[in-house]
Amino acid sequence: MTAVGTVVSDVWTMAGREVLHWRNRPGLKVFGWLFPVMLMGMFTALLGGALGQASGGDYLAFVMPGVLTMTAFFGLDGTMAGVAAESERGVTDRFRSLPTSGLAVVGGRCAADLLDSVVALAVVAATGLVFGWRPDLTPAQALAVVGLLLLLRFAMLFAGVYLGLKAGPEGVQSVQIAVWPVLFLSSVFVDTATMPGWLAPVADANPLSATTTALRGLLGFPVGPDASWLAAHAATFAVVGPLLLLVLFVPLSTSAWRAGRR
Amino acid sequence: MPPAIAASAVHKSYPAKPALDGFDLEVPRGTVHGLLGPNGAGKTTAVKIMATLLAPDAGSVRVAGHDTVTEGAAVRARIGLVGQYAAVDEELTGRQNLVLFGRLSRLGRRDAVRRAAELLDRFGLAEAADRRAGTYSGGMRRRLDLAAALVVAPEVLFVDEPTTGLDPAGRREVWDTVRALRDGGTTVLLTTQYLEEADALADRVSMLAHGRIVAEGTPADLKADLGGDRVHLTPRDPADAARLAALARPHAAGPVETADGVVRVPLTDRATDLPRLAAALTDLPLADLSLHAPTLDDVFLHLTGDGAEALAKTNTVKEKI
Secondary structure, rough: HHHHHHHHHHHHHHHHHHHHHHOOOOOHHHHHHHHHHHHHHHHHOOOOOHHHHOOOOOOHHHHHHHHHHHHHHHHHHHHHHHHHHHOOOHHHHHHHHHHOHHHHHHHHHHHHHHHHHHHHHHHHHHHHHHHOOOOOOOOHOOOOOHHHHHHHHHHHHHHHHHHHHHEEEHHHHHHHHHHHHHHHHHOOOOHHHOOOOOOHHHHHHHHHHHHHHHHHHHHHOOOOOOHHHHHOHHHHHHHHHHHHHHHHHHHHHHHHHHHHHH | OOEEEEEEEEEEEOOOOEEEEEEEEEEEEOOOOEOOOOOOOOHHHHHHHOOOOOOOOOEEEEEEEEEEEOHHHHHHHHHHEEEEOOOOOOOOOOOOOOOHHHHHHHOOHHHHHHHHHHHHHHHOOOOOOEEHHHHHHHHHHHHHHEEEEEEEEOOOOEEOOOOOOHHHHHHHHHHHHHHHHHHHEEEEEEEOOHHHHHHHHEEEEEEEEEOEEEEEEEEEHHHHOOOOOOOEEOOOOOOHHHHHHHHHHHHHOOOOOEEEEEEEOOOOHHHHHHHHHHHHHHOOOOOEEEEEEEEOOHHHHHHHOHHHHOOOOOEEEEEEE
């Protein structure tokens, strides 16, 4: 087998291992997939009435792009917690003592995490459809929606690997708390125009806002004429933001991984 | 043919402390070599470096003829590692674990499945094969860990404190496995805190303290060096320790050592020496008296002539032996 073939085969094996984890403990995984649905239910059924009045219309259609973005963003938590837990376990030492590329260990996790997020996004989208969400998309737009979500998730992968390796189990808990303000200080659940004037630009600069706002543009909620410059160019920033995160976290996570071998 | 393991002048420091400080080791092929030392002596660091998990700061290690730093992949293809804590995936079943490690060791799918079944049988895990490893008992987990290291027959097997936390039956199983492997031609490097374990398994033993080898030989050599039982005497008044040592000296088989207010007296034959020693001490009130078979502590005390702390400063210990 060629060197590349070997790595691909190892990545496949390691991704299969994650899938076996899900199969051996289906409850944990199913709960993970239902968590965004639960939040979505909370925002549409409990808060949607009030929020919908403020945003003037169909809150489910307004919030679905945000919920999808949130679901992709929450992948960060899964990757980070998975990497942190793994680094504590003896099994990681065994992987490193095998003639397996270190790349395959990370690659397998990434492949499985992407698959995990695809399922989570599908569950959220299907739930939206059940509750009356009717997105009106051309195939090209649908592809753009999926592409932007996976791009964000891809950036979260490397951020998650880095944080998981660096933070350790206690640090992971702090990050798990920190994701909430990051989530709420964005356009995920509300229009940033309804925030105080000094806070709205901060929320607009959040990469989650860029993805959410860009998805809204594709899904029939274009920004108003009084939108900020950042919000008006959300589609660009939904691509640039995750790419910047990748430029930052790919080298960081790679060097953290190498440092772990020393 | 190069030796199974050749380590020379290996240094490794952690921010807080040096872990290995001039570690040398040579292990011929087809033998079981015991690496003996107390907690914190550097055993696990040494194993991690030899198994390519850590890179040394200085010095070189060759395992099965390959350099652990520059030819890491070649080394990893020839070794097995059984860690101090069972290094299996607890979320996978025993069978899934072994198939996974087989696949990662370049076995084809069918071969990996067949090899897993063989090993599960051999290690008495066939019945538990399809349960999550997290539900296994300590002994079962350790056996699965050993099986995982043997998925592809390794040339050199590193076994890091294999019986820590095992019951006697589990310990015997591990011992039998190590012996069977040696008989099959595998070189085994075994780390342990227990002299008894090294005695039972190892052809040769190296004693590690504060990051370097302080003694090396067959278990019989080391024990001969050490002598027989020792009596530990604690005077009721700590100020009496020196007088107690002086009274005991005529009955001792070797140097009398005093550490932490306890006077340690080596005996040749406990049945005859102990009553004589006791008779000599009737005038000196004792807080405690106990009889000990040789322990690792005794070996270190014996090697250095004083407390283990002093070992760090003793650079010439090796020449004394």
